[in-house]
Amino acid sequence: MKKLLSFIAVAALCTSLFGLDILSYAPVSGNVKNFTQTDFTITSKFGNYFRTPNTKIVRTLNTSGKEVELVELSPKDAVIEKITSSYDALGNLTEQNCYNAKQDLIWKTVTTYNGKQKVDCSEYGKDGTLKEKIIYTYQNGNLVDETGYDGEGALIWKIVTKYDEANRVSVISEYCADGSLDKETTYVYAKNGKIDSITVYDTLKMTKEQLVFKYAQDGTISQITTYDDTKEIIYRVIVKYDSVGNVAKVSEYAIAQKFGTTVNDLVSVTEFTYQ
Numbered sequence: 001m002k003k004l005l006s007f008i009a010v011a012a013l014c015t016s017l018f019g020l021d022i023l024s025y026a027p028v029s030g031n032v033k034n035f036t037q038t039d040f041t042i043t044s045k046f047g048n049y050f051r052t053p054n055t056k057i058v059r060t061l062n063t064s065g066k067e068v069e070l071v072e073l074s075p076k077d078a079v080i081e082k083i084t085s086s087y088d089a090l091g092n093l094t095e096q097n098c099y100n101a102k103q104d105l106i107w108k109t110v111t112t113y114n115g116k117q118k119v120d121c122s123e124y125g126k127d128g129t130l131k132e133k134i135i136y137t138y139q140n141g142n143l144v145d146e147t148g149y150d151g152e153g154a155l156i157w158k159i160v161t162k163y164d165e166a167n168r169v170s171v172i173s174e175y176c177a178d179g180s181l182d183k184e185t186t187y188v189y190a191k192n193g194k195i196d197s198i199t200v201y202d203t204l205k206m207t208k209e210q211l212v213f214k215y216a217q218d219g220t221i222s223q224i225t226t227y228d229d230t231k232e233i234i235y236r237v238i239v240k241y242d243s244v245g246n247v248a249k250v251s252e253y254a255i256a257q258k259f260g261t262t263v264n265d266l267v268s269v270t271e272f273t274y275q
Helices: 002-013
Strands: 034-045 048-061 067-073 079-087 093-100 105-114 117-125 130-139 142-150 155-163 169-176 181-189 195-201 207-215 221-228 233-241 247-258 261-274
Antiparallel strands (some): 117 130, 195 207, 221 233
């Protein structure tokens, strides 16, 4: 389910930057009933960029601003998949159902809570068979452990989260079933409390990549730059906003040395419209 939920977050909820949810740092504001995310494929011809609609995600929100339906559409607006979400009286996400274009159930997740804290989350296949289950552990109100099991109850992965003195996430360690480290992510914050950088390490705790955040005067994220393990810039994301402060456009560039200079190649564009 870890991989499944990560896919949902990336494909359905946001533009993803090495697994980073841009909307978690720039949430939707205002009286929005629904909004559409359109992803464009970029091609280059004779030195000019051309974009073609790839996929479209339409999300419907309830009066509390929580997502109740997500529909993935093809470039011709044909339904590919639909996810419906249900909440309890406290606003906790309790159930999600994913359907294909024929309205056949593909998968279902059910999450239980103790107040606002998750107890477990179970994923079921289209036939109702338990596929995976996550059990959550908290300390001092903070989520510190997520353990994933398959349908037979065998441990398949674990995520351990640590916090700093200000009660902010500082380290997330992801482990394989045998207890070996799969990936570790560290978070550094600026004096104003905003995220300054995120560094991802491999199984040997060697740096894989680092994301560095830049902010506009109003405090919104304006740019995210990715460095490789040699501290060379390899990727840059530019974020633009509409008049009410919602993300309007995300442009992603691959950075490379070409023809004796640094070249910014546009690789993808995502646009958001709100109603």
